[in-house]
Amino acid sequence: MNFPILSSLILLPTVGALFLFFTKDKEGNNSTAKYVALFTTIVNFLISIYLWISFDQSTSNFQFVEDRTWIEGFINYKVGVDGISILFIILTTFITPLCILSVNNSVKNRLRDFLIAILIMESFMIGVFCALDLVVFYLFFEAGLIPMFLIIGIWGGPKRVYSAFKFFLYTLLGSVLMLVAIISIYWIAGTTDVIQLYELGIDAKYQNLLWLAFFSSFAVKTPMWPVHTWLPDAHVEAPTAGSVLLAAILLKMAGYGFIRFSLGLFPVASEVFTPLIYTLSVIAIIFTSFIALMQEDMKKLIAYSSVAHMGFVTLGIFTLQQQGIEGSIIQMISHGLVSAALFLCVGVVYDRMHSRMINSYGGIVTIIPKYSILFMLFTLAALGLPGTSGFIGEFLILMGAFKDNFLVAVIASLGVILGAAYMLWLYKRVVFGKLVNEDLKKMFDLNRSEYLILSCLAVPTLFFGFYPDPLINTIEVSVTDLINMHNTNIASK
Amino acid sequence: MENLNLVLPEIFISLSIMFLLVLGVFKKNSSKITFNLSLFAILITAIITINETFSVSRETLFNESVVIDSMSSLMKIITLIGGFLVLVISSSYLKTFKIYNIEYPVLILSSILGMMVMISSNDLIVFYMGLELQSLALYVLATYNRDQLKSSEAGLKYFVLSALSSGLLLYGCSLVYGFSGSTNFDIISNQLNSNEYVLTFGIVFILVGLAFKISAVPFHMWAPDVYEGSPTTVTLFFTMVPKVAALTVFIRFLYVPFLNLIDQWQMIIVFLSIASMVFGAVAAIGQTNIKRLIAYSSIGHIGYTLAGLATASNEGIQSSIIYISIYVVMNLALFSCLLMLRRKDQYYEDIEDLSGLSKNHPLLSLCLLVILFSLAGIPPLAGFFAKFYVFKAVLEQSMFFLAIVGLLSTVVAAFYYLRIIKIIYFDKEKDKYDTDHSLWLKFSLTVSTILILLYFIFPSQLIEVVSRINII
Numbered sequence: 022m023n024f025p026i027l028s029s030l031i032l033l034p035t036v037g038a039l040f041l042f043f044t045k046d047k048e049g050n051n052s053t054a055k056y057v058a059l060f061t062t063i064v065n066f067l068i069s070i071y072l073w074i075s076f077d078q079s080t081s082n083f084q085f086v087e088d089r090t091w092i093e094g095f096i097n098y099k100v101g102v103d104g105i106s107i108l109f110i111i112l113t114t115f116i117t118p119l120c121i122l123s124v125n126n127s128v129k130n131r132l133r134d135f136l137i138a139i140l141i142m143e144s145f146m147i148g149v150f151c152a153l154d155l156v157v158f159y160l161f162f163e164a165g166l167i168p169m170f171l172i173i174g175i176w177g178g179p180k181r182v183y184s185a186f187k188f189f190l191y192t193l194l195g196s197v198l199m200l201v202a203i204i205s206i207y208w209i210a211g212t213t214d215v216i217q218l219y220e221l222g223i224d225a226k227y228q229n230l231l232w233l234a235f236f237s238s239f240a241v242k243t244p245m246w247p248v249h250t251w252l253p254d255a256h257v258e259a260p261t262a263g264s265v266l267l268a269a270i271l272l273k274m275a276g277y278g279f280i281r282f283s284l285g286l287f288p289v290a291s292e293v294f295t296p297l298i299y300t301l302s303v304i305a306i307i308f309t310s311f312i313a314l315m316q317e318d319m320k321k322l323i324a325y326s327s328v329a330h331m332g333f334v335t336l337g338i339f340t341l342q343q344q345g346i347e348g349s350i351i352q353m354i355s356h357g358l359v360s361a362a363l364f365l366c367v368g369v370v371y372d373r374m375h376s377r378m379i380n381s382y383g384g385i386v387t388i389i390p391k392y393s394i395l396f397m398l399f400t401l402a403a404l405g406l407p408g409t410s411g412f413i414g415e416f417l418i419l420m421g422a423f424k425d426n427f428l429v430a431v432i433a434s435l436g437v438i439l440g441a442a443y444m445l446w447l448y449k450r451v452v453f454g455k456l457v458n459e460d461l462k463k464m465f466d467l468n469r470s471e472y473l474i475l476s477c478l479a480v481p482t483l484f485f486g487f488y489p490d491p492l493i494n495t496i497e498v499s500v501t502d503l504i505n506m507h508n509t510n511i512a513s514k
Numbered sequence: 515m516e517n518l519n520l521v522l523p524e525i526f527i528s529l530s531i532m533f534l535l536v537l538g539v540f541k542k543n544s545s546k547i548t549f550n551l552s553l554f555a556i557l558i559t560a561i562i563t564i565n566e567t568f569s570v571s572r573e574t575l576f577n578e579s580v581v582i583d584s585m586s587s588l589m590k591i592i593t594l595i596g597g598f599l600v601l602v603i604s605s606s607y608l609k610t611f612k613i614y615n616i617e618y619p620v621l622i623l624s625s626i627l628g629m630m631v632m633i634s635s636n637d638l639i640v641f642y643m644g645l646e647l648q649s650l651a652l653y654v655l656a657t658y659n660r661d662q663l664k665s666s667e668a669g670l671k672y673f674v675l676s677a678l679s680s681g682l683l684l685y686g687c688s689l690v691y692g693f694s695g696s697t698n699f700d701i702i703s704n705q706l707n708s709n710e711y712v713l714t715f716g717i718v719f720i721l722v723g724l725a726f727k728i729s730a731v732p733f734h735m736w737a738p739d740v741y742e743g744s745p746t747t748v749t750l751f752f753t754m755v756p757k758v759a760a761l762t763v764f765i766r767f768l769y770v771p772f773l774n775l776i777d778q779w780q781m782i783i784v785f786l787s788i789a790s791m792v793f794g795a796v797a798a799i800g801q802t803n804i805k806r807l808i809a810y811s812s813i814g815h816i817g818y819t820l821a822g823l824a825t826a827s828n829e830g831i832q833s834s835i836i837y838i839s840i841y842v843v844m845n846l847a848l849f850s851c852l853l854m855l856r857r858k859d860q861y862y863e864d865i866e867d868l869s870g871l872s873k874n875h876p877l878l879s880l881c882l883l884v885i886l887f888s889l890a891g892i893p894p895l896a897g898f899f900a901k902f903y904v905f906k907a908v909l910e911q912s913m914f915f916l917a918i919v920g921l922l923s924t925v926v927a928a929f930y931y932l933r934i935i936k937i938i939y940f941d942k943e944k945d946k947y948d949t950d951h952s953l954w955l956k957f958s959l960t961v962s963t964i965l966i967l968l969y970f971i972f973p974s975q976l977i978e979v980v981s982r983i984n985i986i
Contacts, residue, residue, distance in 0.1 A: 093974045134876075156902075160893040160970075167887055170932070174940050182940055186932060193892075193928055197921035200902075204909045204917075 025087050027100045030068055030110065031148045034117075037061030038140040041133055055121065058136040062118040062143065069114040076107055078494050081502035083153060083216060091157075095207075099214060100151040104499030105350060108492065109150040109270075109277055112357045115481075116269045117143045119474045120262040123365055135176055135262075142168040142266060149274050155203045155213040155282075162238075162274060163196055169263070169271065177258040184251075184258035191251040195241030202234035206286075218286055222510060225289045232290035235283055242275035243335060246305040249328045256324035257377070261368030264320065268327050268360040273353045276334045280346065284338065285503060288510040291339065298339040299429045305332030306436035313443040319367045319377050322447055323360060326403060329436060330356045336433055337418035341507060345421020346500045351492055352414025355402070355485065359411055362399040362478040366392070369471055370451075373464045379447065384456030389466040393452045395475045400448045402482050404441040409486040516575050520582045523563045523590065524630050530555035531623050538616030545614050552619035553601055556626070560594040563587060571982075578698055579637035584982040586634040588835070589762045593633070596755040596842055597626045602954045603853060604747035610859050611659055611745065618658065622751065625651035629759035636770070638687045638697040641763060645683070645727075648756060649676055655751065656744045668743025675736045676726070683723025689716030690771070702771035714778055720767060721782055727760040730820060731789035734813050741809035746861065749805055750849040753812050754842045761819060761838055765831055768823060769985040776826050783824040788919050790817030795926035799933075804852060804863050807930065808845075811889065814927055815841050821920055822904045825911045832980045833903035839976065840900040840969070847885045847962035850955055854878060856948050865934060870943030879938050881963045888966045890931040891924045896969035903977075 037058060044053050077084060083101035091098040102110065120139060124132065145168070148161035166189055174185035207213050210221055223231065241248045252272075256264045284291050306329050313325035330352065337349030369392060370385075371377055386393045402409035405416075415437060422430035456462070467475065485492055518525070534548050534555075541547070567590075572583040601622055608614040628648030635641035653676070657669025691697055693713045694705035706713065722733060729737040741749045772779055794814025801807040815837070822834030855862040872879035888897035901924065908917045969976075 091973065092977065160898075163893045163898075167892060170935075171939065174936060182936055185940075186929070186936070189932060190925060190929060194922070194925045197925060198918070200905070201909065201914070201917055201921060204902075204906050207906070208910055 026068065026072060027085050027102065027151045028087055030065060030072070030114070031100070031144050031151065033065050033068070034061055034140040034143040034147075038137045038144075041137050041140065044133065054133040054136055055124070058121045058140055059118060061140060062114065062121055065143070066111075066114040066118060069111050072102070073107060073111055073495070076102070076104075076495070078104065079498060081499045086153070096156045096213060097154055098157060099153040099216075100148075100157070101153045101216075102151060104496040105280060105503075106150045106277065108350065108354055108495060109273055110147055112273070112354055113143060113146045113150065113270050116265065116357065116361055119361070119365075119477060120265050122470050122474050123265070123368065124260075124262050131175070135172070135260075138168040138172050139262065139266070142172070146266075146270050146274070150277060153215045155206060155215065155218075158215075158278075158282075159196070159200060159203055162278075163193075165271065165274075166192055169267065172263040172266075173255055173259045176260040176263065179258075180254070181258045184254040187251045188255040191241050191248065192238075195238040195248070198234040199238035202231045206231065215281070215285070219506065223286055228287040228290035229293060232283060232287040232294060235278070235287075236294070239275040239278045239283065240301075242278075243272060243331045244275075244328060245301045245332070245335060246308060246328065249305070249309065252328060253321045253324040256327075256364075257318060257320045261364060261371070264364040264368075265361045268323075268364055269357040272327065272331055273357060276331065276338065276349065276353050279335065279338050280350070280503070284341070284346075284507060288507045291341070291507070292511060295339045295341070298335055299426065302332040302336035302339075303429055303432050303436075305329060306336070306433055307439065310436055310439035310443060314439070314446070317378055317380065319379055319447065319451070320364065321377075322379075322443065323363045323367065326440065326443065327356070327360055329440060330360070330403075333415060333418050333433065333436070336429070337414075337421055340418070340421035340425040341504065342421035342424050343500060343504060344417045345425070346503070347493060347496055348414050348417025348419075348421055350496050350500070351410065351485075351489060352418060354492065355410035355414045355482070358478050358482050359399055359402045359409075362395075362475060362482070363403060365471075365474060365478070366396045366399060369467065370464070374460065379450050381458055382451045382461065383454040383458065384452075385461055385464065386452045387456070388461060388464050391466050391472065395467075395479060396452065397448065398479055398482070399475075400444050402486070404444045405437060407486070408483070410482050410489070412486060413489045517573070519566045520570065520573060520575060521580065521634075522566055523559045524627060526562060527555060527559045527623060527627050527630070530559075531620055531627065534616070534620050534623070538620065545616055548616040549601070549605060549614075549619050552623055553598060555623065556594055556598045556601070560591060560598070563590050563594065574636060578700060579640045580634050581636035581699075582634055585762065585765070585835070585985065588979065588983065589633045589758055590630050592758050592839060592842060593626060593629050593755050596758065596846070597622055597751070599846055599958050600747060600751045600754070603750075603850060603952070603958055606952045606955070607745065607747050607853055607861070610856070610861070613659055613745070617654075621651045621655050621658075624648075625655070625751075626755070629755065632759050633762045635763070635766070636699045638691065638699075638702075642680075642684065642687065645763075646680065648759065649680065652676075652752070652756065655748045656740055658748055659745045662743075664743035665745060666743075668740045671736055671743075672740045679723045679726035679733070682719045682726075686716045686719025686721075686723060689713065689719065692716075694771075699766065699770040703773055706771065706774060713775075717772060717775060717778055718782065721779060721786075724760060724764050724767065725786055728757055728764065728816050729809075729813055730786045730816050731793040731813060734790070734793070737813060738806045738809040741812075742803055742805045746805065746849065746853060746863070749808070750845070753808060753845050753849075757812070757816065758838055758842065761834065765823060765834070765985060769826075769831065773986065780824060780826060783820055784913070784916055787817050787820035787824055788916065790814060790820060791920050791923040792817075792926075795923040795930075798927070798930045801930075802865055804865055804868075807865065807934075808848065811927070811930075812841075812845070814923065815889075817923075818901060818904050818920060821908055821916055824916065825907050825913065826986075827907060827911060828984050828986050829910060830904075830907040831985055832977075832983055833907040835980050835983060836903050836976055837900040839980075840896045840966075843962050843965050844885055844889055844897060846958060847881065847966060848889070850959035850962065851878060851882050851885065853955055854947065854951055854959070856951075857945065858948070862947075865937055867944070868934065868938050869941040871938045873943040874946045875949075881959055882938055883935060884963055884967050886931045886935055890928040892928070894970040896966040899969060899973055 086101035089098045145165040152158035309325045309328040316322035334349045337345040402411045405411040567587040625648040631644030653673045659665040694702040726733040798810035819834040822830045888895035891901045
């Protein structure tokens with residue numbers, strides 16, 4: 022047995038949080054707490070990079086597997102990664118230190134507690150992407166609600182209580198049905214071990230109901246239309262770092278869940294319900310794009326754009342084509358980087374002006390040029406300009422969709438245009454135009470840490486836009502195998 | 515000659531009660547010494563129980579009217595531990611109200627004795643005797659703060675309604691006796707068959723009486739009033755210990771004498787379970803008093819334990835026992851927090867009094883956070899595992915409706931737990947509370963919170979203990 026690298030990835034942030042618990046912070050000076058948190062998360066990031074380097078890309082088997090008895094004769098604590106999950110782990114460990122860097126201005130009181138919540142959240146998020154047992158997955162998936170509820174509720178905006186409750190109850194309601202399904206799977210197949218379940222397969226007559234139960238959870242978390250309404254509220258009220266975690270990682274749990282569990286465990290049902298997913302995805306893409314066009318609040322606009330982007334992701338996953346699924350994964354990674362960056366961009370101007378309304382800005386390009394350039398880059402990445410990572414994802418998804426269903430692909434392509442419309446219009450109204458609001462002149466450009474954070478996000482966005490091979494190579498074999506497994510399952514039924 | 519060692523715990527505790535009474539009467543100002551001696555007595559009883567009975571798989575005594583098996587010894591130990599902790603954290607509360615008297619430990623001991631008799635009863639008469647012994651002690655305990663109107667009201671209400679339910683129970687017992695010709699559980703089990711319709715009445719009467727004792731909907735009316743009115747430490751006792759005993763008797767009745775009549779009672783239990791889960795979740799939303807809220811939440815939790823019982827399987831029974839054990843720990847933790855809300859000799863019981871607690875008392879709030887999320891059943895806390903085992907057993911029997919209703923009501927219940935968390939963490943702070951709590955109170959809060967928080971690391975141990983219980 023080698024060094025349990027995945028468990029240490031999961032545990033390290035919690036250990037850091039424990040350390041933080043015992044640090045003493047004086048009034049107004051929280052630098053110790055922040056350095057501890059930053060150090061922990063950066064170490065975690067380095068470990069995950071090491072994980073990626075030593076990851077064998079030529080096989081779709083799960084690697085770094087740890088298997089321990091947890092509840093005698095029932096559940097094993099089993100974690101492992103394949104090409105799909107490793108990218109999400111790296112995304113998580115990459116985004117979290119940036120979140121911690123960004124809390125300088127946005128979180129005024131109880132910074133230490135905030136950092137503890139973020140670190141514990143990171144543990145749970147990594148756990149979700151590693152878990153190879155349904156119960157372990159559920160545990161991490163649900164446990165994440167607690168820190169996020171507190172992050173929104175304690176450090177959020179004026180309507181934070183409502184948003185925190187909505188977020189918590191929506192997600193919980195979706196998830197309890199998944200719990201029923203997980204326990205049922207245990208009684209049907211005799212195990213909750215994902216690898217064994219892949220081999221055994223689940224009886225086709227149960228698949229539809231089980232699929233729907235998992236769907237109820239993932240649809241809320243994705244979020245898909247019409248259960249997306251918690252997301253804009255949660256985003257608007259959450260502090261910047263909370264929004265970033267929510268958009269960049271929490272939403273990806275559901276997309277990951279669709280690939281790992283819905284496709285992998287219920288191939289027959291996935292075929293049956295593809296039209297449902299297509300319909301909801303297309304509605305999400307078109308409908309929420311229109312809603313995004315009408316938003317006055319920058320954070321809300323980006324929140325709705327997230328719903329639209331996740332619509333692309335679900336569409337791509339259920340094309341069941343190599344390109345579609347690969348596109349979805351890359352789209353999720355890219356959206357993780359870009360939406361995080363956009364929320365941080367909003368956070369930057371919000372910290373200075375304390376307004377998220379689009380109409381209170383305008384013409385800031387001459388005042389804060391550095392900011393405007395980076396904001397421009399991320400806007401373009403969000404609308405999928407070639408040369409940014411957003412393009413690769415959307416392009417592959419649409420390619421997969423065209424192979425599978427022409428009509429859906431055409432409608433979804435319209436969404437790309439709408440996406441360009443609302444993003445560019447947002448950018449135009451905020452950055453260009455006449456400088457009407459005199460207060461804006463007092464704004465100062467990006468400080469060092471903001472500059473660092475946004476550049477850190479800009480580099481991979483551009484790099485993977487031009488050279489997506491590292492991503493594609495990592496996921497390729499796993500996705501191919503997933504599709505092969507799916508096809509053989511369908512053929513044998 | 516019977517092996518009297520098996521009932522040594524009961525014998526010892528009865529002797530201690532008599533001794534303490536005599537001591538209390540003849541020695542002046544003996545409150546403190548009675549308290550300490552009774553704690554000591556409970557401790558010794560627990561040790562005797564573990565030594566003498568824990569390894570016994572099943573033995574009967576006194577013409578098979580008393581049974582000692584793994585369930586009875588486990589439940590007795592839970593009862594004793596619960597009683598010990600209640601007694602140990604009561605003192606400062608009782609001193610505040612100037613009711614720190616010798617009667618309190620003696621009453622608690624007698625009710626524990628009654629429960630221990632109930633738990634190992636294998637005979638209708640023995641069972642009823644134990645039940646009445648514990649009930650009579652509990653009536654007095656409910657009115658223990660007799661200068662307060664609410665406490666007297668609680669005691670009276672509890673007495674009247676409980677007497678009614680005991681009457682129903684006794685009537686049911688007489689019907690069952692009439693059909694089977696014996697008061698012994700094992701004989702009844704062999705004699706009864708489901709063809710006799712009047713017998714169903716007997717079963718229903720007994721179940722109604724028992725449902726009253728564990729406050730399952732629709733026989734829960736007394737619980738909120740009694741819980742609110744009684745002294746807080748007595749309420750803690752009510753929510754923990756008698757429930758454990760009554761649940762054991764419930765299991766015993768369903769799976770020994772009525773085992774062959776599953777078709778008759780399964781629907782009743784499912785109904786009680788669903789009604790309790792849903793009602794407990796919905797009715798708690800509007801409450802403003804913490805003790806009332808706990809009353810409703812305990813009704814909900816009883817619903818989940820009943821869900822385990824309704825499965826008619828060993829896994830179900832085991833899951834119920836796991837549930838009630840974890841519930842006892844959570845309740846202890848919650849009440850320890852409640853007992854810490856003291857400012858200048860006054861205790862606070864409204865949810866609003868928790869407002870902004872996290873600013874002045876970060877550690878206490880953190881404990882409450884853990885406890886409340888655990889009660890709501892959010893992983894990875896102990897409360898989640900309790901529900902998880904129950905629903906695992908329920909789904910094994912393909913009772914999907916029960917499972918889905920139960921899980922949906924956890925979402926509703928989550929709302930009111932979240933509301934308390936919101937008040938603690940998101941609202942404006944109030945004045946500080948006193949922090950000079952007794953060591954035992956701090957101890958019980960710390961230990962129970964750590965158990966809840968870290969249960970997920972060692973989940974197998976509890977299952978191992980409980981898995982020895984095979985009733986069917």
